[in-house]
Amino acid sequence: MEARVLSDWQIYRRLLRQARPLAPLLGGMFLVQLLATPLALLTPLPLKIVVDNVIGDRPLPHPLVALAPAALTSSKGAVLLLAACFVIGIALLIQAQSVANWMSESYVGEKLVLSFRSRLFRHAQRLSLLYHDRIGTGDSLYRIQYDAPAIQWILVHGIAPFVAAVSTLAGMVYIIARINGQLAWIALTVAPVLFGMSEIYRRRVRTRWREVKEIDASTMAVLEETLGAIRVVKAFGQEDRQHEHYVIKAALGVKRHVFISFLDGSFGALVALVVATGTAVTLYFGVRHVQAGTITLGELLLVMAYIAQLYSPMKTISAQIGQMQSSMASAERAFSLLNEVPDVPDSPQGLQLDRAIGAIEFRDVSFAYESGQPVLDRISFNVPAGARVGLSGTTGAGKTTLVSLLTRFYDPTSGQVFLDGTALGDFRLRDLRDQFAIVLQEPVLFSNSIAENIAYARPSASEAEIIQAARAANAHDFISALPDGYQTLVGQRGARLSGGERQRISLARAFLKDAPILVLDEPTSSVDTKTEATIMDAMEKLMHGRTTFMIAHRLSTLENCDMRLHLELGKLVAA
Numbered sequence: 001m002e003a004r005v006l007s008d009w010q011i012y013r014r015l016l017r018q019a020r021p022l023a024p025l026l027g028g029m030f031l032v033q034l035l036a037t038p039l040a041l042l043t044p045l046p047l048k049i050v051v052d053n054v055i056g057d058r059p060l061p062h063p064l065v066a067l068a069p070a071a072l073t074s075s076k077g078a079v080l081l082l083a084a085c086f087v088i089g090i091a092l093l094i095q096a097q098s099v100a101n102w103m104s105e106s107y108v109g110e111k112l113v114l115s116f117r118s119r120l121f122r123h124a125q126r127l128s129l130l131y132h133d134r135i136g137t138g139d140s141l142y143r144i145q146y147d148a149p150a151i152q153w154i155l156v157h158g159i160a161p162f163v164a165a166v167s168t169l170a171g172m173v174y175i176i177a178r179i180n181g182q183l184a185w186i187a188l189t190v191a192p193v194l195f196g197m198s199e200i201y202r203r204r205v206r207t208r209w210r211e212v213k214e215i216d217a218s219t220m221a222v223l224e225e226t227l228g229a230i231r232v233v234k235a236f237g238q239e240d241r242q243h244e245h246y247v248i249k250a251a252l253g254v255k256r257h258v259f260i261s262f263l264d265g266s267f268g269a270l271v272a273l274v275v276a277t278g279t280a281v282t283l284y285f286g287v288r289h290v291q292a293g294t295i296t297l298g299e300l301l302l303v304m305a306y307i308a309q310l311y312s313p314m315k316t317i318s319a320q321i322g323q324m325q326s327s328m329a330s331a332e333r334a335f336s337l338l339n340e341v342p343d344v345p346d347s348p349q350g351l352q353l354d355r356a357i358g359a360i361e362f363r364d365v366s367f368a369y370e371s372g373q374p375v376l377d378r379i380s381f382n383v384p385a386g387a388r389v390g391l392s393g394t395t396g397a398g399k400t401t402l403v404s405l406l407t408r409f410y411d412p413t414s415g416q417v418f419l420d421g422t423a424l425g426d427f428r429l430r431d432l433r434d435q436f437a438i439v440l441q442e443p444v445l446f447s448n449s450i451a452e453n454i455a456y457a458r459p460s461a462s463e464a465e466i467i468q469a470a471r472a473a474n475a476h477d478f479i480s481a482l483p484d485g486y487q488t489l490v491g492q493r494g495a496r497l498s499g500g501e502r503q504r505i506s507l508a509r510a511f512l513k514d515a516p517i518l519v520l521d522e523p524t525s526s527v528d529t530k531t532e533a534t535i536m537d538a539m540e541k542l543m544h545g546r547t548t549f550m551i552a553h554r555l556s557t558l559e560n561c562d563m564r565l566h567l568e569l570g571k572l573v574a575a
Helices: 006-017 018-036 036-042 045-055 060-067 076-125 131-133 139-146 148-179 181-188 188-226 232-234 239-292 297-339 400-407 429-433 451-456 463-472 478-479 501-513 529-543
Strands: 360-370 372-382 388-393 414-419 435-438 519-522 548-553 563-568 571-574
Touching: 006 018, 006 060, 006 076, 006 148, 006 297, 006 372, 018 036, 018 148, 036 139, 036 414, 045 076, 045 297, 045 435, 060 435, 076 139, 076 232, 076 297, 076 429, 131 139, 131 400, 139 188, 139 297, 148 181, 148 297, 148 400, 181 239, 188 232, 188 297, 232 239, 360 400, 372 400, 372 414, 372 563, 388 400, 400 519, 414 548, 435 501, 451 463, 451 501, 463 478, 463 529, 501 529, 519 529
Parallel strands: 388 548, 388 563, 435 519, 519 548
Antiparallel strands: 360 372, 360 414, 563 571
């Protein structure tokens, strides 16, 4: 999936739109962070009081005399005590603000990530199978799990500190200018140098981070693919091969990460050098002003304390511009997933469908996964409601693709499919898929209990309904024999059950859904003869009164079908 390159401002706007429902929380967090500005401005004040008003003989500033109790300004000892109290009070306020800031950042950040991940996950589920077949699940997993937190790093740890740093910078420049305008101008000469360096660094490192994210995603895809097919890997003794494949991918990622760390370190060293130069020049001219009597020693100490804090937000701003490029690259990747348009569009204004009669028509239907390589070629046939249709053909002939068009997992490249005389695209997608119950060759179970798997299509089903469906699928006896019965956890993909047991649970799920149209995709191809007889008996009951499409290689399985369709190389050669 090729990500469209977005500018920083485009990313900021999209992230702020994503965060709009949490605007009150974000506003509160910003206010807490901005409290750091007045506290930073107050921090050097006690030192100035001690130098000018305790060690020196200058009078206290009028605002301080007006606010402080007379007992704390009547003598130098009292003023020293007042300065000490200021130090303690400011430290307590700074710690209180820090704790409040940490809590607000954590809460707001986690809420933002959860909301963004939920949106990405919902969108990924709605993308068509064609997209997932083309991209693979590993890349989407990485974007949801590891790229989505970019919203937290950018809004909470990026923009918010940036705004606080800018406000602190403005406040300190104002105060320094009130003390001595020349020192303020000298101190500010560092700013354009830092921002120019940051812009050059930003452009260079952004590209590097895009490359790193792609490598990390492909590395995760190797893990997901290997562990998802661990039985095959073990069966062929390919553990070392898969491990080598993973290490090669991961090692490339390590090299790119190390190089970016080198760039970060070099940039940090340059920033420190520029800041040190600015501090040295300001100190030189500040001492000259003290010697000339234009400012006091206390004012110089206050200015130098502010300069140290002034350059701190400058360094923060410069560092954030560079450090955020990793998150900006992640945000680009996350938004590129959201930019993907489903190949099978859904219309919320589509026709409502409660329960179909079950008449199916394929009218001159063709389909290709890739342009110029048709899988189905001009297929046409009619199926009356309640009929049993047998689909046969060699592997790759297009049988599974044909039934996938029924449920709109894909849309035809040309032609149309009709249900009860209405084109499938005219129905709401959810209503359409509610009309189908599907039993696959390799049954898919979730790592929940047996009861939850049977009730997957009807989560509100009662225990009695679940048991009734299991009995109909000839599954009740083996489920009851398990130590935990219907509450037995099946393991990942049903690994704790045999193939026949998984298939019968899949059939029970279809019974409970009670859909008018049934799709059976070679449901007995991987079980023994005895289990096949049990499953066939259950399927016979399940097919009664329903339009059924049954795919099978063994023609004996299709003996009781009302009509037969035979596919070869995507063409209907017998009906």
